[in-house]
Amino acid sequence: MTASVVVTGLGIVAPNGLGAEDYWSALCVGKSGIGPLTRFDAAPYPAKLAGEISGFAAEEHLPSRLMPQTDQVTRLSLVTADWALADADVRPADLPGFGMGVITASSAGGFEFSQNELKNLWNKGGEYVSAYQSFAWFYAVNTGQISIRNGMKGPSGVVVTDDAGGLDAVAQARRQVRKGTSLVVAGAVDALLCSWGWVGLHASGRLSTVNDPGLAYLPFDDRAAGHVPGEGGALLVLEPADSARARDAKVYGEVAGYGATFDSRAAGLRKAVELALQDAGSKPTDVDVVFADAAAEPELDRIEAETLVDVFGHRGVPVTAPKTMTGRLYAGGAALDLATAFLSMEKGVIPPTVHTEPADRYGLDMVTGQARTAEVRTALLLARGHGGFNSAMIVRS
Template sequence: MTDSVVVTGLGITAPNGLGWKDYWSAVRVGKSGIGPLTRFDAAPYPAKLAGEIDGFTAADHLPSRLMPQTDQVTRLSLVAADWALADAGVDPADLPAFGMGVSTASSAGGFEFSQNELKHLWSKGGEYVSAYQSFAWFYAVNTGQISIRNGMKGPSGVVVTGDAGGLDAVAQARRQIRKGTLLVVAGAVDALLCSWGWVGLHTSGRLSTVNEPGRAYLPFDERAAGHVAGEGGALLVLESAGSARARGADVYGEIAGYAATFDGREPGLRRAVEAALADAGVTPADVDVVFADAAADPELDRLEAETLVAVFGHRGVPVTAPKTMTGRLSSGAGALDLATAFLSLREGLIPPTVHTEPADRYGLDLVTSQARPADVRTALVLARGQGGFNSAMVVRS
């Protein structure tokens, strides 16, 4: 029998908390990190709110040599990886280099870095463009920099599946652990809060243009009119249960099941959910909470709600969307929800979906206003990427 794959460390960088303790302290009481965008002048743009990370000074955590060669997203990723490894009680120097890997997801790479270098190109000429532009923009840059910093030379990679990417990256890590890799740092962090990235996010047609933080991102609500974008995400340390036991590690829980589909002529979210449950060997009755994708788009909300009602029944399982406190973090969204699910398992508490007043027509038992105490042993996490990507992951204590 294949040894189960468990999570032993969490590293979170989110708009409402840096580090899992600060983040969970905020989420469990419904504290939001969404507010007016301050990173640049957002006045000319329709959407003016974002989930920004405040109080993060990369130079306090990383060596100065990394500053000229890294974008905000890579700095956040490096620090999240450091925190996850420390949380797991792992010193990479104690493990064989080829026994450790890195699996991340990305939606855009180092966008702000690229924007700045292109400004230099257009205004000053090519000789003013940093040589680091050759890789600082790249989708795989976070995987590369984490692996270099920690001497991780084992199986590594990057996936690009939009908001579904964080779950897909963890699934890739799970496969590598099952094949014999000792440890993999996996998940996703994204950061697109620069003017260039903001233009790109607007092309989705799904950004909320409501300017009141308490009314801007309302999934499963009759007032839903798009989501708020944010930056951040989570990285997790994965290893086999046997390895974790051998070193006496504290375990958050198990990555029990996973499935991904791609929409063709019909939405594939239900197929992903059913396949993930089957992979975990659980029934719908075993699931204690669902962390919803929560697009806050009327049609996408309808499709997700129909899936959940079809699988679990009318109001058949508690549903939550804590991303209403952070905004959607692109590829970091699913990874942060996954980390939140493990914290929910640990405390026996389902975090709230703030501000939303769920519409009866969806038939969901949406946890709103305040956290709900519960015996949470099994959770389902859903994530969808624009273009038809669907991912579902089952975790259990």
């Protein structure tokens, strides 16, 4: 029998809350973290809104030696990992290094660090470029820095599948735990809010250029016109269920099923859902809530809605997209949804999708307006990356 893999710790950094408690409180009252960009002057760009993290001072959490060698995304990741491990009541120094791993996802690595060093190169010359540029930009830098900080020497890696990455990283971690690794930190944090990253995000053609934060990101709405970018995400601690029980750990729930495909058409997303249900040994009627990918792009919304109606029936399952309060966090978004699903199970509450007024033609039972009290035992999470990445995950209490 395949071993069960459970989540025992959550670390969260989001535009509307730092830490699981603050983030969850914000969700339940519909508090949004989306607003005008302040990190740089966005006036020359079509899109001017973002989900920015505020109130985060890295120097309050990390040693000074790490400051010159890390990007914003890595600092956020290191602190998020610390919070997840503390939540799991784990002290890495007390555990065998080769029994612990780190698997993260990334969409861009340390973009802001690279931008600053390229400015130095162009304006001053190569001798002014930091030696840390050699790794601070890299997709795998968060995995590496978390591993070094915590002495984690077991199976580790990075996944690069755009918005699907958060689920894919956790699925890889589940695989390694089943193979014998005793603990894996997994998930994703992304941060691309610099002018260089902003240019790249515009190239997708999917950014909302609406300037009203209450109208800019409206998935499944007739007014949908793209998404708002954000920064943040979540990291989770995964362990074998028997080990977690043996140390009397708090268990948020089980990573029960996973499916992934590469196909931008509706058939690809539906197949990923079917694979996840099959892997979990679950039926559609077992699912209590779906955390939607919620692209807010008409064709992508249509594909996702048709998939959910095909699998669950017309208004057959509650659907939510709390990312309307944070913006899309790219690789970090699916990991944050995953952490949110575990909190939803623990609290017996489905957080709302704010601002949006879903069109009747989609046939979805969207949780809008305010949070909905419900017994949540099984959740389905969907995530899609640019170009055709589809990932689906089943988690249960």
